[in-house]
Each structure stands twice: as C-alpha cells, then as structure tokens.
Amino acid sequence: MMISERIQRVIHALEVGVFSRWLQFLPLVVAVIGLAVLYDLNAYRSFNSVEAMDAAQVARNVAEGRGYTTDFIRPFSVYLIQKHNHEVHKGEIQLTNSVDFAEINGAHPDLANAPVYPTVLAGLIKLSPPNWDAGNHKPFWSEGGRFLRYQAEFRIAILNQLLLVVVVALTFLIAKKLFDAQAAWLAALLTLGADLLWKFSVSGQSTLLLLVIFLGLIWCLVKIEELGRAAKPQVRNLFLLAVTAGVLTGAGMLTRYAFGWTIVPVVAFLALFGGVRRPGLAITAFLAFVLAVTPWIIRNLAVSGTLFGTAGYAIVEGTFAFPGSRLMQSVNPDLTSAYWLRPYMRKFIENSRFILQGDLLRIGGNWVAMLFFAGLLLGLRNVAARRMRYFTLMCLGVFVVAQALGRTQLSTISPDINSENLLVLLTPLAVIFGVIFFLTLLNQMKTPSPQIRLAVIALMVVISCQPLIASLLPPKASPLAYPPYYPPEIQKVASWMQPDELLMSDIPWAVAWYGDHQCTWISMNSQSEFFQFNDYVKQVRGLYLTLNTLDSRLYTECLQGGVGSWGNFALNTAVVGQIPQGFTLRYFPAGVLQSGLFFTDRQRW
DSSP, rough: OOHHHHHHHHHHHHHHHHHHHHHTTTHHHHHHHHHHHHHHHTTTTOOOOHHHHHHHHHHHHTTTTSSSSSEEOOOHHHHHHHHHHHTTTTTEEEEEGGGOTTOOSSOEOOSSOHHHHHHHHHHHHSSSOOOOOOOOOSTEEEEEEEEEHHHHHHHHHHHHHHHHHHHHHHHHHHHHHSSSSSHHHHHHHHHHHHHHHHHHHHTSSHHHHHHHHHHHHHHHHHHHHHTTTSOOOOHHHHHHHHHHHHHHHHHTTTTOGGGGGGGHHEEEEEEEESSGGGGHHHHHHHHHHHHHHHHHHHHHHOOOOOSSGGGGGGGTTSSSSSSSSTTTTTTTOGGGGGGGGGGHHHHHEEEHHHHTTTGGGGGTTTHHHHHHHHHSSSSOOOOOHHHHHHHHHHHHHHHHHHHHHOOOHHHHSSSSSSSSSSSGHHHHHHHHHHHHHHHHHHHHHSSSSSHHHHHHHHHHHHTTEEEEEEHHHSSSOOOOOOTTTTTTHHHHHHHHHHHTTTEEEEEEEHHHHHHHEEEEEESSSSHHHHHHHHHTTTEEEEEEHHHHHHHIIIIIITTTTTTTTTTHHHHIIIIIIIOOTTOOOOOOOOOSSSSSSEEEEEOOO
16 A cells, blocks of 8 residues: 555544544643643642641552551550550560560551552552652752652642543533533533642542542442333343442442441432342442452451551541540540540531531532532433432432541641542532533523523633632742641651651651651650650650641640640740750750751751
C-alpha cells in the first residue's frame, strides 16, 4: 500500500471512521487538563490535615517493606497494644523491662488507618519514588531558594485529581442511565466545577477514592434495579451484581471505616427494589460485605484485641469525658464512662446541630444543595430515578448519624476538608437530582429561543461554580500550610535524632511524614503524664513544640491551664527561659528554629 493511501485511510478514520468519536472528546480532555493545571498553579495547597500525612507516612512504610506500621505514635494506640499483649501473655513469667509489650522499640503497628488508601499510595510510591528532600531548590518546588511544594504531596494530589475525573465520568454515566444526555452533561459539568471536590483532591485524603467506590456501588444498584424489573430477570447477573455491591461496600469500609454503615441502605434498597429475588440479593450483598472486611478485622484483633483499632473509639472522642484529642493523647485512659449512653446522646445532639445548619447545606455547593432539597418534592415518572432518590435519602440519614457520632478533633482542626465528612460523598447524587429539578423549571419557563435557554443554563453553571472560579482568580494562594507546617525545619529536627530515638511533638503526624522518624503525640501534660510515658513506655529523647502550642491562648490555656500544661510550659521556656525542675530535656538551640522550640537531652546541633 502506498504512503498516500495510508494517509488517506488515517484521515478517513479520523473524520468518519473508528477514531472520529474519540476525536470529539479531545477538546474536552484538553479543557479538563487545562483546568487542573490552572488550579494547581493558583489554588494548590500542601497537606494541612492529620489524616493526609498519617495515611501517606503509613503508605511509605508499606512501600519500603516495613509492613503496615506507623511512625506517628498515639499514646492511646500504645495503651491498646500494651493491654492486649499483657492479656495474651498473662500468666507467663516476663521481665517487664526486656519485653516490648507496647511494640514501640521497633515498627509500631498502625491502628488508625483503614488499609485500602495507604495501599494505593504505596503502589504510587513504589511505581515512582519521589524526592523526599524538602530542601529541593529546583523551580516549581521552591521559589527564591525557599521551600514551596513537597514533591511527594504533589504527586498524591495528581493521583486524586485523576480520581476526580473518574468521579465526573461515573456521574455522567449514572445521570444518563437514570435520565438523558442533557441532564448527564450538565451534572458532569457541575460535578467538575464543585470547589469542595477540588479542595479534597489536593488535601491528600481518601475522599476521591472513596467517592469512586461509592459511585461504582450506585451503578451496581441501578443495574440490579433495572434487571429486577425485567419480565424474566437474569438471576445469575443479579447475584453477581449483588456480590459486587457487597464487595464495593466492604472496600469502601476498608478505605474509611465509617463508610461501613452504608451497608444498611444497600441492604434496604435490595430488600425493597431487588425484584422477586430481593431477599436473596440483600443477604448475598451483606455476606459479601462481611467476607470482604473479615480478614482485616482479624488482623486488628490479633494486633490490638479491637475490631477497628483506635478508629473504633471515634464515638468516644469529643464527648465530655474525652474532649478534644484527650483520648488519643492518654497513656492510661479511664474508659468506664464509655459504657454510659448519656455522653453519646449529648455528642449526637450537639454535632447534628452543626451538620444540619452547615454541612448539609453545602452538599454539591450552596446553590446545587438548594436545588437538590427542593427537587426532593418533585414527582419523577422514571421508576429507577425515583427509587435511587429513596436510596439517596437513606444514605443521607445514615451519614448524618454516623458523622455526628464519629466527629472528633480532626473536624475541629479542619472543619470542611476532613475524613469525617461523609456528606460530601453525596455530591454527585445531589447534583444529578438538583439538575433534574432545574431542567424541569427551565422547561416550564418556555424560553423564546434556544439561545436564551442556553444562556439561562450557562448562568446557573456560573453561579453554582462561583467558588471554584473565585479560587482560580488572583490573588494566588500560597501553597504552604504554614503555620504550623514547614517541612525543611521538620526534617532538620528529625535529622538531629538517631533512628532508634523517640521524638515527642504536638504535630507528630508531620514529623512522621516529612521527617520519616518515629514521633509520639505530646502527653496530656508535661508532668505526670509525660513521665508516665517516658519512664514506663519509652524514653523521650527530644521534644518539638510548634505554633500549635506556642500560639496557645495566654489566659485560658497558659495561665489557667495549670502548672503541668504544655501552654504553661511553652510560656515559661519561651518567655521566661525556665525549664521546669526535674524535666529531663534541658537543652534547646536558641534562635536556630523559626517554626517552634526543640528540647533534647544533649546538644545535637
């Protein structure tokens, strides 16, 4: 075949042949990539949440062959493992000082993170190891010789932005399946323009991966409902889809434990709308869910004697018995109050008020949320859409309860962008039903021309996407999450320590992530709790206090906090220059660090 004929065949394929359909999507792909580049240049921000750094440092340990272990040591995790090992070896003669019951002298098992997301990040790190040095002075990573972006975090953000594109594609497919192409394109556009999802994409958290799993689950339920209404349903396909739905729900739970409550609306949906085989489908999905999560639960029981490690005590955190992060920082907590109902009722009432007045009104964006809730009153002729709306409402109720009871200090540190925000998972469904309500109103307007109709749609899109548009406009936000995180100084502090020496800090997750060094959370006070950990668990060789502590309120946290409070400790050392009598770490470098104070047992710098 001559070259001219080959060229002609290629041109024909591009114009009307097999490649013509894909070529139509090329401008869309370019536009999405351009939007991502623009967002990363103007609105990208380094990790600013505990969960992101915690999951990332666990992922690095997995990628480097250190097992599912953590360098972020929670005193409560030490308590659980120590208690479990004492029970396992009960009755045996042991030399207490020679047995590491807390498993802290070596690799400490992680009890806080569900395994799927760190495993995915470990694959990314293994596939393309990043530059771990925060002193990278190359352009883009620094500006004027000053740190700007951490390469490992930026790669994780790119991965999550790819997952965001998958979320948009799945939203399009689900909307087209339930309604039509016009609704699907508009729903996909509004999902792509959701500023909250873009913020989650650069946060380093597991939300986008969980959202992909959730939308995959919804697709399975839509197909089951469709097949269940058929005159002669394909039983084999129905049960395969039910198994897939159960496994996806289990995978979601192994991405974020609280997502496990989604099995309740899944089983209810299958029991109500699964067709003639609905009891069997509901049971099959539930059994598949149980089988999916059982191996990991067995691992947790073997390591700590608990089903979900420290994450299983989220319901206890934030009650009046353990306000703030008191439970995770406690070396020997009194959990007797955990067996009473009153703390949980009070926690649920207080947190549900914030959810109903805040998070609930921001599903998919403020304007889309209003369309969604108004659209709940809209009569839908499509049976599948009507039933999927019932599933959305069931998930909404379950997520509100789970989020209210599972709220911890993580939501206080980062009110909107946190792993405890379950309602954000309903963004695509809220957008779909909000779009249908908008299109119904638009059809009743009887616009005089297609151009005016298109203008009304464009106006709605601009208003709904206004938060994202505003974040892309000047002034450009700084990518640094400082205060309190400044990676070069965190790595400097970690480099002063020997590999087997333990650090204590008020940002141990950041020391574990940036410094790649074992670090425990500061104890509840600088006196009895500190010495209890130092004397009976592992000796603390360094203390790193950042602006999290140094910016404490002068009167309530420093002066009224008591002699042993870390606020009072920081006040006396930073202002008066006095280290409390008997405190073991008496050396600190004056004027060396800009982001905090460092105390140690000897001069290391």
